[in-house]
Amino acid sequence: MANIFINQDLCIKCNTCATVCVTRIIEKATVLAFPEVLESNVEKCIKCGHCEAFCAQKALTLNFLPREKVLFAPREGQIASEDLAIYIKKRRSIRHFSSKPVNKELIDGMLDVARYAASGGNGQPVKWLVVYDTDSVKKIAELTIEWMRSIQHTAHPLAAYVSVILSQWDSGLEPICRNAPHLLFAHIPYQEKWYDPSEAVIAMTHVDIAAPSFGVGTCWAGFVQLAVAGYKPLRDFLDLPQGRVVACSMMFGYPVYKVTSIPRRNPVEVIWK
Numbered sequence: 001m002a003n004i005f006i007n008q009d010l011c012i013k014c015n016t017c018a019t020v021c022v023t024r025i026i027e028k029a030t031v032l033a034f035p036e037v038l039e040s041n042v043e044k045c046i047k048c049g050h051c052e053a054f055c056a057q058k059a060l061t062l063n064f065l066p067r068e069k070v071l072f073a074p075r076e077g078q079i080a081s082e083d084l085a086i087y088i089k090k091r092r093s094i095r096h097f098s099s100k101p102v103n104k105e106l107i108d109g110m111l112d113v114a115r116y117a118a119s120g121g122n123g124q125p126v127k128w129l130v131v132y133d134t135d136s137v138k139k140i141a142e143l144t145i146e147w148m149r150s151i152q153h154t155a156h157p158l159a160a161y162v163s164v165i166l167s168q169w170d171s172g173l174e175p176i177c178r179n180a181p182h183l184l185f186a187h188i189p190y191q192e193k194w195y196d197p198s199e200a201v202i203a204m205t206h207v208d209i210a211a212p213s214f215g216v217g218t219c220w221a222g223f224v225q226l227a228v229a230g231y232k233p234l235r236d237f238l239d240l241p242q243g244r245v246v247a248c249s250m251m252f253g254y255p256v257y258k259v260t261s262i263p264r265r266n267p268v269e270v271i272w273k
């Protein structure tokens with residue numbers, strides 16, 4: 001089955017599609033022929049869509065979810081670098097949340113953005129678990145505390161650190177999920193030989209960056225993540241499908257406070273060669 005469709009009225013045979021194809025499977029156009037993928041190469045396509053994304057003529061459609069193709073005008077979606085820099089620098093970890101639930105369509109919108117995150121070989125291994133129910137978020141915080149108590153007086157490298165968190169919890173604070181109404185988990189396939197959460201972290205970072213534009217506040221849930229890794233009762237509670245493991249987690253909800261300035265950070269340290 002053909003992998004790419006060429007609109008012959010639009011194609012000018014510039015061969016950009018063949019040049020940008022990462023797997024180099026597009027045969028270049030000739031005087032007599034338009035670009036094509038030979039049948040023997042179809043399986044090598046990783047469906048990254050670069051051939052259609054870089055086609056200036058909009059002449060090419062990938063034979064993969066063709067209805068999802070999004071066309072845009074040349075400058076559409078372009079953000080001035082200064083605006084983007086401020087938008088990104090304004091992102092803050094949010095630790096005070098309204099109890100008002102986030103509209104599910106907004107959550108879908110944020111996850112939709114994350115579909116476009118980079119992944120090795122365009123493998124798109126990341127899937128999501130949204131803990132929408134606030135009582136379940138509370139239960140996850142409790143299980144995380146249970147895990148902390150189980151390592152508190154052991155040789156675990158975090159034993160001293162969890163004592164601080166436990167004393168906060170015991171004094172009535174909620175330092176685990178910070179009373180966020182929802183939790184988001186990115187999960188990936190379990191690999192026996194290695195564990196590489198990079199693609200989940202990249203996808204979650206997309207959510208983290210996109211969230212403020214949806215009016216949503218986020219904070220990476222590192223304690224929950226540690227507990228997921230170390231405490232089976234918590235993994236059982238999450239009940240992921242067989243063969244999937246949590247790679248990272250994030251609390252989210254509507255923020256109580258607005259960011260009004262950008263805090264200081266260390267200067268960039270860079271080695272140029």
Ligand SMILES: Cc1cc2nc3c(=O)[nH]c(=O)nc-3n(C[C@H](O)[C@H](O)[C@H](O)COP(=O)(O)O)c2cc1C
Nearest residue numbers: 091092093094095175176178219220221222223224
């Ligand atoms: C992997 C990771 C885990 C984190 N875990 C927590 C957490 O469990 N609780 C929390 O309040 N903040 C957590 N944070 C937020 C950091 O404390 C925060 O990013 C840092 O203080 C800088 O603040 P900013 O994100 O507003 O720039 C985490 C951040 C990262 C990247």
